Amino acid sequence: QGQVVESGGGLVxxxxxxxxxxATYGIIFARHIMRWYRQAPGKERELVASxxxxxxxxxxxxxxxxxxxxKDNTKSTVYLQMTALKPEDTGVYYCNADGxxxxxxxxxxxxxxxxxxx
Numbered sequence: 206q207g208q209v210v211e212s213g214g215g216l217v218x219x220x221x222x223x224x225x226x227x228a229t230y231g232i233i234f235a236r237h238i239m240r241w242y243r244q245a246p247g248k249e250r251e252l253v254a255s256x257x258x259x260x261x262x263x264x265x266x267x268x269x270x271x272x273x274x275x276k277d278n279t280k281s282t283v284y285l286q287m288t289a290l291k292p293e294d295t296g297v298y299y300c301n302a303d304g305x306x307x308x309x310x311x312x313x314x315x316x317x318x319x320x321x322x323x
Contacts, residue, residue: 207232207312213301214317217290221321227300227314228241232280234258236307243275243286243296248279254285255296267293292323 209232213225227239241253254274255263262274271290276283283300302313 207281207302207310208249209217209300209302209312209314209319210283211298211314214298216320216322219291219321220323221290222286222288223290223319225298225300225317225319227283229281229283229302229312232281232302232312233304233307233309234278234302236309237302237304237312238306239274239283240301240303241283242299242301243294244299244316247298248296250299251296255303256283287319290319290321292321295319295321 208230210228217223235258236253238257240255242250243253244250253265256276271288273286297316297318299316302312304310
């Protein structure tokens, strides 16, 4: 059974930086698009960033220029480097291994909390 596990969340002051990690276990890493989502209380889940097996990144409009997604294929791990954090970045951040394009199962992590106070 595959698993994805997020880590690195915490409380950061506005303007600060934080790096999230998503370690994967028991999945075919090269057959998944890796995605970061976030969700604030009472709001819909929002796609933050994605990276393809070939390394091509995409970003949501709200984080362009501030967040960077990357991965280490030798560790089957994806990262989200967050800078210039704002209170509106607060939420639970989830890692998703999207296997739909490759006829693979999808996996979701348990989430990690990021809090940026006003």
